[in-house]
Amino acid sequence: MNNEVNDRVWSGSWVAERLGVELEGDAELTQLLGLALRRNPRRAHLLVSHVLGKHVPQSPSVVHGHGLALGRRVRALLGADEAASAVVLGYAETATGLGHSVADGLGTAPYLHSTRRPVPGVAAAGGFEESHSHATSHLLLPEDPALLAGDGPLVLVDDEFSTGNTVLNTIRDLHARHPRRRYVVVALVDTRSAQDAERLAGFAHEIGARIDLITTASGTVRLPEDVLRRGRELVARYDSATTVPGTATVPDGTRAPEGTPTPVRVELGWPRGVPDGGRHGFWPVHRERLERALPAMAARIAEALPARARRVLVLGFEELMYAPLRLAGELERITDAEVRYSTTTRSPVLAVDDPGYAIRTRLVFPAHDDPADGPGERYAYNVAGGGFDAVVAVVDSVADTPALHAPDGLLARLAAHTPHVLLAVVPSYVPTASPPPQQSSTPQRSRSCHPTRKTPAMLPDPLRGPAFSSYAPEEVGWLLQDLSEVTLEAPIEEREEAIQNGGAHYAESLPVEYQPSEQYQELFHSALESSAARIAQAVGAVTETVLAELPHSRMRSSGGTPIPRPVLVSLARAGTPVGILMRRWARFRHGLDLPHYAVSIVRGRGIDANALRWLAAHHDPADVVFVDGWTGKGAITRELAEAIRAFELSEGVTGFDPEIAVLADPGSCVRTYGTREDFLIPSACLNSTVSGLVSRTVLRADLVGPHDFHGAKFYRDLAGADVSNLFLDAVSARFPQVADAADTTAKELLSADRTPTWAGWAAVERISEEYGIHDVNLVKPGVGETTRVLLRRVPWRILARRGAGAELDHIRLLAAQRGVPVEEVDDLPYSCVGLIHPRYTRAATGADGRAVTR
Structure with a gap:
């Protein structure tokens, strides 16, 4: 075998001839790129760079030279003054070396690349999703947060510019934190469609910034209609x-x-x-x-x-x-x-x-x-x-x-x-508390300073029912601001398309919440009847585990006897009913009256920092126990850990434990849980009508300022359909009959190895790759999330664990009503997985004929 580029044989000809793939564009394309097949029956081809130094061994001078050349072109585009204030950001994993080489070509630019490796003690300064990748979550972990806070040009470097979604997601996240006037996108090749190019131009106009593009070559990949079938046949033959x-x-x-x-x-x-x-x-x-x-x-x-x-x-x-x-x-x-x-x-x-x-x-x-x-x-x-x-x-x-x-x-x-x-x-670099020195010839960049913040004493008291939510005031305090009078709802068609195209974050709008149909209510009541005792036992097990594992620093003395005194903080809104049930169990079993608050956490944006400030001012952070309903792939588990690290670094407040206590952990993402079985928790069947009539949380710059809690709405008009307290009461009524079983389960858990295996995350990445979705956010694992996909999103197909019986009857029923295929598969850690349509192409209607909501 010869790894060198062969001028006589293009290294994409094998795939092109067998699949009918055409690579059209600049003459340099076939010198820069070859073609290969993914080991994936759902996706056919892969562009392979000859000059990136990733898949194909190449002369290091050629690899570094391509990056240097692109960097020099950026310098010429910006001019000396703007180039002196530029920062270069490269994408993990393939473009970390290319981005660094571009920074070398600029000469005086500092460099940062995204990473998929969390680093203990280093707070994330941002994050974003790369929807087409098999490993999608990116972190930004600069030692000096001021690196991304200046107003000079930001140069974003990737090996291939295919749709623009990754760049758009990055700019959206960073621009919301530190707006700047100019961005430059750099790539070896540009294979975007005209529609993708128009979308990026529209986005630049929307944020009021200039976005330039510099590439070595550009072109288009044309695929025949039967490329997937032929690709699967080739993979089966040669794999x-x-x-x-x-x-x-x-x-x-x-x-x-x-x-x-x-x-x-x-x-x-x-x-x-x-x-x-x-x-x-x-x-x-x-x-x-x-x-x-x-x-x-x-x-x-x-x-x-x-x-x-x-x-x-x-x-x-x-x-x-x-x-x-x-x-x-x-x-x-x-x-x-x-x-x-x-x-x-x-x-x-x-x-x-x-x-x-x-x-x-x-x-x-x-x-x-x-x-x-x-x-x-x-x-x-x-x-x-x-x-x-x-x-x-x-x-x-x-x-x-x-x-x-x-x-x-x-x-x-x-x-x-x-x-x-x-x-x-x-040696792996370990950041220090002080930012690295800058050489004297480099102009000093403006350091970001925190805006004047409200002190915890100035932050408002928690919202409570009945003024906000249908829960009793002692059951939960909401560390949120009331946005009930603001119109935030958008039709499912608009939300789904905007979210998948990178045009909006899911937390910037709300789904339209309709009065649930009789069929959906029947599903809820049926699930509650069959699972109330099971839920009650899981509530008891997780609560007893929390109480037993609290260190002495979390205990308060009563008559010389230490007693546990946790502060329950549920992640709104799915975690809030579980937090209330855990509070009720502690009172039923131990006579404890535990404080309980609900806070907002947003994927990709982190937890509400003002809520953490309020909690730190009114309670010992070491007493706080975060609570959620269930784990899917573990995205929120990671989000919370990163957000807590960032808060500790920026505030100097320590003690918050990012461990989440959940009712069910089918994804094996946490240590503290009531069960790892995957079963339907009835609160997954409905929206606000089983969550105190409170909406999902909202984080939008024009509504939530740096001094505000995240927002939410109270849907008073849905009171006639509210089953929030009915759900709580039905589960609480089973506490006496499951008390002994819950104690036994808790003892077994306390003596077991509960180390997370992240089996769910691995399964989600595998499914995302195998089904050609390439966005783990569109893979919703577990029966609860699958139910939500069928009720509120645009479902594409359902994967059911082979042999799953009556427990998935409601999934099969809903899937049949939506015309969604159910595919039985092996080696699934969940009872089922819902796949959202990877490209929104049609309006979605529920079983009652209405547009479904997210």
Whole structure:
């Protein structure tokens, strides 16, 4: 096999001929890109860059040179003055090295890249979703929050500009925090449609900013109508093995031969204080220090290489692209060896050994950096059979784990295909409390300062029923502002299209809430009748677990006897009925009268910081226990943890525990739960009429200022259909009969290993990839979320665990009424999963003929 670009055979011809795919546009496109097939029966092709240094080993000078050239074009576009105040932001994982190279081309620009790796103690300064990716959630973790707070140009760098959704989501999030006048989008290739281009232009007009675009080449990918069928057939035919010339067929599970030598470890002498990349920010002063240190580090690698090594691969690691790229470039400069560079990746791609195919071979190995999304496969493409005399694996210290050195780990996989493996470990940068210094020649950027905030004493008291919500005033206090008089509702058609196209955040509007039909009410009452005792037992189990695990710092003394005194804080609104039930259980079983508040948390925007300020002023943060209804894929679990870290960093207030207590944890995302079974909680069947007549929470800049709680509406006009208290009373009435069982369950939980496995998140990512959705937010796992999809969204199909019986009768009924197929599948951790239509194309109506609501 030869990994080099072959001028005679385009590395996209194999796919193009068999699938009828056409790549039209600039002449450079076929030099920059090849084609491959995803290992996915629902999606056919993948564009593979020859100059990115990700899937295809390439000369490091070529890879770095493309980024430098783009950066110089940005500098010419902006002019010297604006370039001096620019900040460059690259996208994980594929564009972290490209973005850094663009910053090098600008010369004086600091650099930051998004990351999918949460870092303890580092608060997120923002986040966004990459809807087309198999791993969608991005974090922004700058060491110095002021890095993104200036008003100079922001340069956003990705390898491919396909729809513009990722860039639009990023700009929307950051512009809401720190508006600026100018953005520049940079990519190697632009394959957007005319409609996508118009949408970005309209968005720029909407926010009053200029958005420029710089790319190396542009064009269009044309797909035949039957591309999915033909793609599935090809994948089925070729996915069983990866052929490497000169060896036997090599399956994915290849192990290194017995007696494989231990890799040679190279001590780089990485300069102290220089970040390993742009995860927390990389400033011009860091660039200068790295440039000075590169020759000595490359010399140490060269000394460790075998004397006759003529072809050497420097292999980076996922987001760690820039450091190995620069090491490879310097090694290329100081040795006579033919040096190539690429990195490992999370992306699963089919390998076919043919000159006209971009991914010739595939090495598969376990993740070795303890990723937040749990264990899984990782890949190195076009390495096996590449004729490399030596491979230098470069990882950061977080990834230098036993899994890296295991018999089935990356190093062993490499040793099976090259005679010499070297390991170089770059120390993972740990941010300090002080921001990094800026070199004197770089103009100082304006630092963001917090707007004048209301003190906790100035914040309003919690809203309570009956003035706000149909719950009794002692049951819950809402740390929200009342927006009942504001028109916030939008039809489902408009909301769904705006949300999926990136034109609006789901928390900026509300679905229209109709009086539930008799059929929906019948479903609720039937579910309540069959599950009230089951819910009561789960309520008891989770409450007893919370009370038993409170540390002494959370206890209050009564007559010399410590008693637990948690402050329940439910995540509005699905968590609020559960918080009330937990409060009732504590009173029923222990005579405790626990405080209970409801607060807003918004995916992608975090928890209401003013609500946390109010809680910290009126209670010990260590007493706070966050409560939610159930876990799906765990997005809110992660959102809360990141938001708490950000609050602690910005406020200096510590003690809040981001652990969430939930009634049901089918996704295995939390430690504190009443059950991990997936069953229908009746409150999932209705909207506000089972949640105290309170809407979803609202976060919109023109309604919620920096001094305000998030907002919500109280639907007094739906009082005739309200079953909020009926639900609570029906479950509470079962407390006496389940008390002993709940105690037994709690004791079992307290002695069990409840470490989250994140099996649900892994399943959601797999489903998103397999069904070609590529947006985990459109995959709604669990019977409760599936019910909501069928009642309130635009359902596409339902996945049901094979063999699930009567417990899914209501799902099958609703699906039949909506004309939605139900597909039985194996290996599903949930009883069912609802898939929202990935591209909104039709109006949605419920079983009662009305437009359904979200």
